[in-house]
Amino acid sequence: MAIKKTELYSSLWASCDELRGGMDASQYKDYVLTLLFMKYVSDKYKGDPYGMILVPEGASFDDMVALKGDKEIGDRINKIIARLAEENDLKGVIDVADFNDEDKLGKGKEMIDRLSKLIGIFEGLDLSANRADGDDLLGDAYEYLMRHFATESGKSKGQFYTPSEVSQILSRVIGISDDTPQDASVYDPTCGSGSLLLKASDQAPRGLSIFGQEMDNATSALARMNMILHNTATAKIWKGNTLSDPQWKDESGQLKTFDFAVANPPFSNKNWTSGLNPEEDSFDRFVWGIPPEKNGDYAFLLHIIKSLKSTGKGAVILPHGVLFRGNAEARIRENLIKQGYIKGIIGLPANLFYGTGIPACIIVIDKENAHTRKGIFMVDASKGFMKDGNKNRLRAQDIHKIVDVFTHQRELPGYSRMVSLSEIAANDYNLNIPRYIDSSEAEDLHDLSAHLQGGIPNRDIDALAAYWRVFPSLRHTLFRTDREGYSRCLVPAAEVKTTILNHPEFRIFAEQSLQPFTAWCERAALDQIRPGDSPKQLIEQIGEDLLEAYEPVPLLDRYDIYQILMDYWADSLQDDVYLLVQEGWQAGRVLRELVAKKGEKLKEQPDLVIAKTKYKADLIPPALIVARYFAEQQAEIDRLQTELDSAAQALESYLEENSSDDGLLSDALNDKDKVTKASVTARLKLATDPEEIATLTQAKKLFDAETKAKKALKESQEALDQAVFQQYPKLSEAEIKTLIVEDKWLATLKACIEAEIERITQQLANRVRELEERYAEPLPAITRQVEALSEKVAGHLKAMGLEWTL
Template identity: 70%
Template structure:
């Protein structure tokens, strides 16, 4: 069976555990990624004489496997890698990690054992056959590793990786379309590990022609490996300082012009001007102003601008300071705005990046329409994210919303707007986003009049208008007019939620949402899902893209339900479970649904015991794991009668257990009839009762002991009956798996597993919306239910009662 994506990821991450301790993540990533590269190239190209990578005899991964437990394993691995590097012009790319470094890998047997285990982990992966047609399984695995390396590397070493979610936004807003030809060029002057370039290339139907430059030698090597792992062998990556020594130039020495540029340059570099003649730059990059000596943000922006063709487009990630800092940067910013080069600005959440926690923005450049540009599109997307450990992370819905709003130039309240150049000029060309978009939440103000005189302010009720539009009569069921500008509550605070749930309009709203789901399901999506493996026309990524987009469209006009929240439901389910299923199905066909994997007490290829898995079925003493179809789905579809019988038996068993526990609780007390039947642990059980019966003389105690003995035996009989019935059902399920037809499997996986889970999540989203309304109404009712005079009267009444009691006690003053 094909390796699931998550299993591949965990196997790769396990390799990192073998290296921790001797080095930090910024170092051991070189070892792990080099082995990943060697295994992939060996699996994909070793037997292909026409492959883009030549694998010489004795320079593949099998040669490494043959070295396991060899005392010279480190030295010999270096030779194998060097041989492959020489044959493919990859010297200085794949041979940077020294596998014979005693300081990092240990000495003698310690090194031998560590490398043997490391090689063994990759040995068990077939990376060639586990690349679903048209999908980039290994590239995704690389991204997974890079994200974790960046997380572990800390503040100073995380700059080699741009979070994939941010890369996706940059690549989608830069202007690449379905009509962009393959020979269109994309450039990144600070390309790091190359992920941003690859994301941009993926936006074009046949990819783009890739150019990159990276100053750090080890990181540029990562980028070269990354390109090959993503099947972009012809991508051109150069290692050098871009600002001081740009490599990509025309024959006349001027900077090469590119169709697109994307970049996440290092923030606020102080030494940016090293090696540059600022006053007479040969490339004339600083014609709109010279960046300050100690901050290179605008140096990269100006370099990118100069590297674009006259119709070129770019998207650059920079710190927020470039939008409002003064002096030299203000002059540059003013000139760029006047020239019309800035198309848009997207403000991102803070703490997204691994090298810094400061907030950043994406500046979108467009030379094509610069001459006629009269406005800049601004967006404050700083509020949309999720917590992921100690970092923030963009969700799928955040990415989709940002891209939709930007590409369609939609103006949304407190989120985005088109700002005229005249308005920006009136603000002295300051582009700080809060000057133009107030994204703050409205304050929840208390009404003093309501506190004094009672009643709920209509202003607060009117603020819930989006709910009342969906079900207007619910407002009338909850509130009635009171004095001018105020209403009174008709329902107690504790009954608000039930009132909403039971209202006909809410029920209609909930049913409409479910109906939308069923309409979506039946409009080709059910068919598409059930043909996921047929003919292998679509890659898993194409499948999830198509069905998620159609789900988003289906809920576009749904009242109250945010279409992006619904979109997030399917994307979360995809990441959690569905993508693994689809990867297996597209590689092994639907017949994989029949398979049960026996869980053996065995060791993995690296010699370590495999992690324990929870079995889905136990037949006799043999444990099995169901890869695609959980046994519960088989039971629900084919063996409902047997399950109902077991449920009835379990109810009888539970009743006998409750009777036993109640009897023991009543009599196993001090001086109780079962006091002497408790064991050393203070428990009454079969053994302790039997022992006490042998010596008991009191007839009441004997009767109690016999009663509890009967109850214990009755419970045991019930438990055995339940177990026998469950074992019989498990056997029926076990024998059903190989008999499943393809149609059975499709129904179980698509209808009973995937779609049922999505529907349950949508119902949960409806309930969440209901809870929002109920919580707000309850808050308002509790806030204003008792006016201030009532509190004063109550305090006075209580004071009088206290005075009366004090007088009775003789305490008078």
């Protein structure tokens, strides 16, 4: 059976991390990713004289496997890699990691064991069937490992990887479309491992011509391998310092210009002038001003602007400081704004990147329309993210919302707006986003009059207008006018949610909110998935359709609905789809036998155990088979489970009642201070007191009842498991589709959307309850209660002979 994405990723990371030992993750990644590359090209191209990579004799991963346990394993691995590198002009790319380095890998047996186990991790993977294109497992696995290595590498060593979520935004806001030709070029002057370039190229239907430069030697090698794994071996990646020694030049020696540019330069580089005199720059990059000597943010931005064609477009990640810092940077910023080069600014959440925790922004450049620009479109996306360990991550809905709003220049209160150049000029060309977009939450003000006289301010109720537009009569069910400007709540706080859920208008809303989902299910046609289909194209298509379907639905945020689908995709749906496009629907009949390696435990939980043999159902969980074909048997098992629970409870109660120190079962206690069936049976043979005999007999009877119930339950469960096991190979393709599509996928998504509908209701209920409790008792009433209680306390104290005066 084909490899599941999530299984591949997690097993690779867990195994590799376990073998890392004391080595820094930023170093260990070079070994792991090199072996992944070797395994992939060996599986895919070995024996293929026309393959993208030629695998000569003695230079495959199989030759590495033969070295497991070899005393010279490190040196021989180096030679195998060197042979493949020489054959494919990859010297300095795949041979960067030294597999014979005792300082990193240990000496003698430690090195032999570590490398042998590391090879063993990849040995069991068959990667020949997994395509290395925009829908591959390996390219994504490579990125997955880099993200984890970046997370583990620490502040100073995580810059080789830009989070995929941010890469997606950059690639989608620079104007690449379905009409973009393959010979259009994309450039990244600080390309790291190449993720930004690959994401941008993926946006074009036939890819783009890729150009990049990276200063770090090992990271540059990662980028080259990454390109090959993504089927872009023609990508051109140069090594070197972009600012002091740019490699991409035209015939006249000036900077080569490109159609698109994406970049995540090192933040606030203090050594950007190393090897460079900006006042005598032969490429005229600093005509709009020279950045501060100790801060190179604008140096990279100016380099990118100079490297774009007159119609070029780009997006650059920079720290927020570039938007408002003064002096030299203020002059550069003013000049760029006056030139019209800056199309937009997107403010991102803090703590997204691996090299720093400071907030960053994306500056979008558009030279083509610079002369007609009248404003800059700003987006404050700083509040849309999820926590992921010690970092923040953008969710699928955050990415989509940013791209939608920016692409369509859609103005949303507190989130985005077009800011005129005149307004920016009036603010001294300061681009700090909070100056133009107020994304702060409105303060929840208390009403003094309501606290004094009671009642809920109508302005607080009116603030829930979005709900009243959908539930017009619900407002009158919950509130009545009390006095001018104030209302009373008609429903006790504890009954607010139930009142809303049972209201006819809510029921109509709930039904109507599921109609777009029902229609979407028909259009998605998930039962038509065929081998060879593209999972990424599928999720993009059905995701966009679901997003559009929920656009007109009130109260529900369509991006929240979209996130439900994307979360389920990441959790399990993508694994199912990847199996189906590789194995076909017949994979639903397959139960995979789980066998642990000698001395190891199973890494997966079995779904079925038949005669001690353990099986995993990759597509159809046994519970779905049971629900559709064996509901009566399951009901009987549920009944037997209830009987067992009752028997166990009766036994426990009886033992507790009679097992105290002076209880009649105290003599039946075993060494562990617990009455057992064996101890009761043994004591019963010796007992002579009639009352004790009766107690022991009853205890034995309860033990026997529990044992009988356990046996009946076990036998019924084993019979059901056997029936389910035999049902799998009998399933027709139509039945498999029903079980997977209807019973598994769509049922799960529907339940999640229903939960989201209820969550919206919960928000309304919480607010109504909060307002009711806040103003339930006016201050005078509270004061009278306090006075009455104080008088009571004083009276009691006086009766006790205690009295004082204030």
